[in-house]
Amino acid sequence: MVEHNKQEIDRHELMAKYDKESNFRTNLGSWGWVTLIIGTALTIFQLYTAYQGAKVSMVQGAIHLGAALSLVYLLYPIKSSMTKQRGVPWYDALLALMALFTNFYIVYNYEHLINEAIIFGFTAFDQIVATAGILLLLEATRRVVGLPIVIIAMVALLYGLFGNYIPIIGHAGYDWPTLATEMFFSSSSIFGTPIQISSTYIYLFLFFGVILVKTNIGQFFNDIALRLTGRYTGGTAKAAVAASGLQGMVNGSSVANTVGSGSFTIPMMKNAGFKPHFAAASEAAASTGGQIMPPIMGAAAFIMASYTGVPYSEIIVIALIPAILYFSGLFMGTHFEARKQGILGLAKEQLPKTKSLLKRIDLFAPLAIIIGFLLAGKTPTFAALFAIIVAFVISFFRKDTRMKMKEIINLLEEGARTALPVIAACATAGIIAGTVTTTGLGPKIAGGIIDLAQGQFFLVMFFTMIACIILGMGLPTTANYVVTASMAAPAILAFDVPVIAAHMFVFYFGIVADITPPVCLAAYAGAGIARANPMKSGVTAVKLAIAAFIIPYMFLSQPMLLLQGDANVWNVSVAIITAMLGMAAVSASLIGYYIKSLNRVERIVLIAGGLLLIYPNIAISLAGLVICAIVTVVQLLQNKTEKAKKQVS
Incomplete structure (x- = not known):
C-alpha cells in the first residue's frame, strides 16, 4: 500500500513538472465542496444538452467557458509554487466569480448582444465586460495551459489593434472597444468553432476517457496489447506501443498519457532489458501517436471536420492508413532495437490469460460502439453519449470496475477537471483564429511562406513543417491544430491539393512537437519515469516516430493515401x-x-x-x-x- 501511494505521488509530481494542467491545488479545504459542485454541475449540463440538444452556440459556449474558468481560478494558483497552500486566496475566489459573471452576462443578455447592440452599438458596460472577459480568459489559460499560447494570443490582439502600423502584412487596424466586443460577443472568435466543438463533442469524449480510467477499463486495453504482442521479440515494447496508442487517442494529451501509461509500461520495458532512454522514447512516441489514431484522434478531428467541411465519419476513415503506417514504423523500430539488444518476448506464464480476457471482452464494447456508430453516420454527440452510458453500466458488472456513489460524484467532477485545459486552450485559440480571419492575416502569412520558398512546393511544405513544429511546442493538441490550421495551412492550400490533405499535414506536424527536441514534453515526462537522459530520450523518440515526419509529405504528394484523387x-x-x-x-x-x-x-x-x-x-x-x-x-x-x-x- 505504501509503495502504491509512493507511485501515485511520483506520478503526480511528474505530471505537475511536465504537464501544466496537472499542477493544481492539492489542499482546497472547504473550497473543495465548491469545486465539486461546479464541476459536477458542468458535467451534468454537458450530458443533459447532449441528450436534450445543445443551446444556441454562444449560450452553450458561455456556460461551458464560464464554469470552466471559475474552476481554473479555484484550482490553479497564480504561481505554480503555491499549489500546496491550504484553501483558495480571496483574490482567486473573486476572479472565479468574475469569470462566471462575464460569461453568464452573455447568457442573460443574449438578445441584446445579437440584436440591439449590432444596430445601436455596444454600451460602455458591454465593452467593460468584454475587456474583463478577455483578460480573465488569458490569465486562466496561462495558469492551466502555459505561457506560449497566451503570448501568441496577445500578439494576435496587438496585431488587431496596431495593424495599420505594420508594413507588408498590415491592415486597417481596430480600436480596442471594437476589437474587444468582436472577440467576446461574436461567434467567430472566443466563441467560435473551437469552443463550439469543445462545448459539444470534445467534452463528452474527454469524459468518456475519464470513465475508462476510473473504471479500470483502460487497464483491459493494456492486457489485450500485452497478450497479443508480449510473446514476440521485444514484446514488452510492442505491447507498450499498442496500449499507449489505444489510450492516447481517447486521452488527448501526449504528456498525460505518457505518464499514465508509462508508469506501467516503462518499468516493464526496463525489466525486459531495454535501456531507460529507449523505454521512455517508445512510450512518448506511442502516446503522441495516439492523437492521430482514429476514431477519436485526441478530439482535434472534430474541429478539423468543421474547418474542412469533411464529415467526421469520413475523416476517421481517411486518417486510418497514415496512422497504420505510423504505428507500423514504431513496431519496426522497437523490433530492431530488441534484436540489437537480444531482448526476447515474455514467457507464456507472464502473459494475461486468454480465458481471463475473454471473460472481460464486454469491456471493449464502449469503444466498439463509438467506432460503429460513427461509421454508421451517427453524430459524434450521440456516439459519445451512448458509449458513456454503456461504459457506466458495464462498470457495475464487476467488483474491480464497480463504483460507489461517492466515486460517481467524484467522476463527474473529474470529467470537468480533465476538460479545463482543453476548454481554456480552445477559447484562447479562438482569439488567434478570429484575428487571422477578421484581419486577413492567414493569406498574408501563406503568401510570405510561398515567397520565401520561391514557389517551390517542396520548400513550402518544409517551411510549413518548421512553422507547425514551432507553433506546436507547448500547446495542447486541439489548440495547436487551430493555430496551425489558421496560420500555416493556407500556404499548402495555395497549391492544387485536397483541403483535408493540407489540414492533416499541419495536424501531424503540430502534434510531433511533443517529441521534437528541444521542447519535447512527452519525452521529458517519459524520461522522468525511466530515470533517463531527457534529451537523449527526445532524440530517440524522433528516430522511432520518423514515420510522422515522412508520411505527411507522402500524402501531400500522393493524396490517394488519404483515399483522395485516383485512389x-x-x-x-x-x-x-x-x-x-x-x-x-x-x-x-x-x-x-x-x-x-x-x-x-x-x-x-x-x-x-x-x-x-x-x-x-x-x-x-x-x-x-x-x-x-x-x-x-x-x-x-x-x-x-x-x-x-x-x-x-
Missing part, C-alpha cells in the same frame, strides 16, 4: 506495401540493426533505399527495393560468414 484498391495497396517496406528500411537504418549490426555505409544506403520505397511511385519504389535488396543480401552473406567462423572456432 483505388490496387494503387492504395501498392502504396501501403512499398511504404511498409520503406519504413522498415528507414527504421533499421536509424536503429543501426537489420539482420545484423549495420555499418555506416549500410545505414546510409538503406535509408536512401527506404525513402525511395516510401515515395508513392512504382518506378521510384522499385529502385528503392533493389537498393534495399542489395543491403539485405550483403547482410545475409556477412551473417552466414560470421556464423561459419564461430563454428570453426
